[in-house]
Amino acid sequence: MIDWAHFTPWTSLAGGLLIGTAAAMFLLLNGRIAGISGILGGLLRPTAGDIGWRVAFILGLVAAPLLYQMAAPLPAVQINAGTALLVVAGLLVGIGTRYGSGCTSGHGVCGLSRLSPRSMVATAAFMVAGFVTVFVVRHLIN
Amino acid sequence: MQLLMALFAGLVFGLGLIVSGMTDPSKITGFLDLAGAWDPSLAFVMGGAIGVGLITFRFARTRSQAMLGGPMPLPAARQIDRRLVLGGLTFGVGWGLAGYCPGPALASLATGGSKPLIFTVAMLVGMAIFEIQDRLSQSPAKKSA
Numbered sequence: 001m002i003d004w005a006h007f008t009p010w011t012s013l014a015g016g017l018l019i020g021t022a023a024a025m026f027l028l029l030n031g032r033i034a035g036i037s038g039i040l041g042g043l044l045r046p047t048a049g050d051i052g053w054r055v056a057f058i059l060g061l062v063a064a065p066l067l068y069q070m071a072a073p074l075p076a077v078q079i080n081a082g083t084a085l086l087v088v089a090g091l092l093v094g095i096g097t098r099y100g101s102g103c104t105s106g107h108g109v110c111g112l113s114r115l116s117p118r119s120m121v122a123t124a125a126f127m128v129a130g131f132v133t134v135f136v137v138r139h140l141i142n
Numbered sequence: 143m144q145l146l147m148a149l150f151a152g153l154v155f156g157l158g159l160i161v162s163g164m165t166d167p168s169k170i171t172g173f174l175d176l177a178g179a180w181d182p183s184l185a186f187v188m189g190g191a192i193g194v195g196l197i198t199f200r201f202a203r204t205r206s207q208a209m210l211g212g213p214m215p216l217p218a219a220r221q222i223d224r225r226l227v228l229g230g231l232t233f234g235v236g237w238g239l240a241g242y243c244p245g246p247a248l249a250s251l252a253t254g255g256s257k258p259l260i261f262t263v264a265m266l267v268g269m270a271i272f273e274i275q276d277r278l279s280q281s282p283a284k285k286s287a
Contacts, residue, residue, distance in 0.1 A: 003179035015162020016190020022155035031208025064156020092236025094268020100229020113195025129234025
């Protein structure tokens with residue numbers, strides 16, 4: 001059943017259009033794919049001339065909530081995971097996105113947009129793993 | 143100019159994540175909880191972003207150069223291998239456990255307190271583990287999608 005109390009179709013669609021626009025600008029103007037894990041992970045393998053744009057994009061991403069705050073209060077967030085779970089989750093996300101060459105943005109948004117079979121497989125893999133994980137945690141363990 | 147545009151693109155991307163609600167981990171796990179009270183919002187985020195993306199990539203195919211210079215990155219079709227699938231599955235488990243993927247975690251760092259920071263540090267450690275393992279195994283990593 002649908003969680004109508006939390007479902008936000010219009011703001012989510014609007015946010016998605018913004019994300020798509022950002023990825024479009026980055027591709028057409030800079031010639032770069034807006035895949036966050038790849039942009040961040042590439043900094044751990046620094047090569048000359050390949051650092052500045054990564055740092056600039058990440059700075060923009062990190063600064064976004066500060067800019068948002070100037071116009072309106074940030075939406076409330078709820079983080080259920082405790083420290084130990086955050087650490088485990090972070091490790092898995094870090095390792096997995098690098099082995100799988102992408103995350104929700106690189107495979108999910110950019111890859112699906114260019115109809116890449118690799119990205120379709122990767123997106124299916126992380127979606128299914130996410131569905132199963134939440135099912136196990138919420139409905140089998142708790 | 144390229145750096146300025148990269149900064150701007152990151153900023154717009156981050157604003158999109160905030161507006162869409164994706165910086166709230168409980169909305170991510172709400173989407174992934176098919177068997178419980180399901181929040182379909184994330185599908186609308188993907189729909190909006192991919193809608194713009196489909197047009198963009200179709201247009202990008204007609205160009206060989208980015209507007210600010212440099213080649214247009216249009217990776218050729220590549221192998222679907224174990225690495226891709228296992229990496230995706232591993233990422234998905236981490237994503238489901240905390241409700242964070244890399245973008246929203248970074249877009250929460252400046253204002254979100256200690257939790258996104260802990261997640262991000264662990265994620266960077268995970269990425270570093272990949273780098274070390276990858277260099278030891280001497281198989282050069284493929285470029286990110």
